[in-house]
Amino acid sequence: MFKGTNASAGIGIGKAAIIKEVEMVIRPDKVASVETEVTRFRGALADTVAQTKALEETLATRVGEKEAEIMQGHLMLLADPMLTGEIEEAIKRDSVCSEYAIETTCTTYADVFAAMDDELMQQRATDMRDIKTRLQQTLQGIKPVDIASLPEGSIIVAKDLTPSMTAGINPANVTGIVTELGGKTSHSAILARALEIPAVVAVSNVMDKIEEDDTVILDGGEGIVIVNPTDEGMKEYTAKRESFLQEKKDLERFKGVPTVTKDGVHIELVANIGNPDDLAKVLEYDGEGVGLFRTEFLFMDRTSMPTEEEQFEAYKKVAEGLSGKPVIIRTLDIGGDKEIPYMGLAKDENPFLGYRAIRLCLDRKEDIYRPQLRALLRASAFGGIKIMIPMITCIDEIREAKALIEDIKNELDRKDIPYNKNIQIGIMVETAAASLMADVFAKEVDFFSIGTNDLTQYTMSVDRGNEKISYLYSTFNPAVLRSIRNIIKCGREAGIMVGMCGEAASDPLMIPLLLAFGLNEFSMSASAILKSRKMITGYSSEELQAVADKAMSFVTAKEVEAYMKEFVNQ
């Protein structure tokens, strides 16, 4: 059994089809006529461009638009006069063959990109190497490996999957993919997920470990590869595969189904997102909206403050993308612990308890908070935007933020700029103070969203990243549960919506308790939505009261968790 990186979920069972790129030996062979060689290069370039255009079309129809964009990137690079000019220069200067000139030029660029800090730039290195190989193969008359004709039940085993190879993959025949190189975000992983073929990448020396026609089992979700399994192993994984496919099919049933408990309680089931690109997944998994749109991405990895315009465009994009469904946008929740040089923040001794989030924003109204709030208000004219404030501990913070919002509203009114005049303002309830003051705070905001991750850390006084004490981090600890129950009770009594955007919202052991406590809105990662809908629609919140009462009678996290496991598994 070998371990790799889990790249695409699912179980693949089949016979290994080893895909080996033909070994090319690139030598600095001298050429007799530089002119002839340049012409030869240009011919190969034109052929490679044509081949790339064809691949782009195949990928667009077989896989998807986004994946075809990888080929568009190649076309742009192949059309770059600097690249082709340098290759021709190298041929002329050294009287050397095209293959060698391409090798040196492309490798130089690939190395430059690989050395950059930026992940996107590093992917350009892969593009450069792919282009290099294809140009050389065209020159050598080597045809790219034909994947389209693989027999049914094939598990592709290769060093890496180039987009050219992937274009030929027929999901009907290919039941799994194993590669030696790559990572979760490499082309091969992205394409495998798009085609919904189980895949495990980064399995070291896999080409030495598997032979043509070996029986291979792979678990794409766990990153495991088994070669020539025992009968038991085969049985086990065949069953796992059945149950994985069955569950997937089963969950599809829940698309378009309203999230209503057996006793008629309507629940809002929404998603957490970190940037506008996550939206596609939300719609795919039938999310009813967004319960947490983190805005930090707008402020990170850059050299200056995002302008109001930039922010406005991002918020508008998501609001429109959800066609009026609710989208709760959390204002900047960042501090000195993250690298944001242009903000000029001093390093906090204790970043968790430090100068961050609402504290930072209220102290930097003119250059940070006002532009963000103004962008949010303007974007609210385009969809169901709600504003959410993080890390509240005092009522003064709520009042000050609301006053600033009122001020901006007046300014927009004066300038006749449209916005949602009834926009809802809510808060994250994630600190001990907010939990204890929930009844008071509930009267001054339109909704709560419980951030269980931080709430648990603050309540248990534990840094979940510290291995020595991470055992203390548990949502099942009675202290945390009492806190959650109280927050929901106070919110419901004040007549406001209470949601949850922490991990607990999608935890099968927590969902029954949360329903019993009266949580209105569950926000989670898009991929957990259908599973949670299945669970919620299977319960009656009235019947769950007895379960919650029993769970709340325990005094240790262990007992609560054991009890919930027992309840859920019966």
Add this chain to the structure above:
Amino acid sequence: MVTAKVVIRNLTGLHLRPAGILCNKAILYKSRIQFRTDDDATANAKSVLSVLGACVKSGDEIEFICEGEDEQEALDSMIRVVEEGLGE
């Protein structure tokens, strides 16, 4: 020679796609088109690799420098394509 400054608004800065759009516009003109960044790097706007190498991030200001018979049109076109968002 004519010059003008403009701020890059795209979320991902001048990455492959927006860079490609910029280059496709630039090669339509006869003039030499370059731009200079905040940290004094100069890039050839007609080369995707050159543009990528300049590592222009969102919010950065660049200065276009155009020289040739259609330099003014080229400059106006560059500013316009950046302000229109480079396809994003």
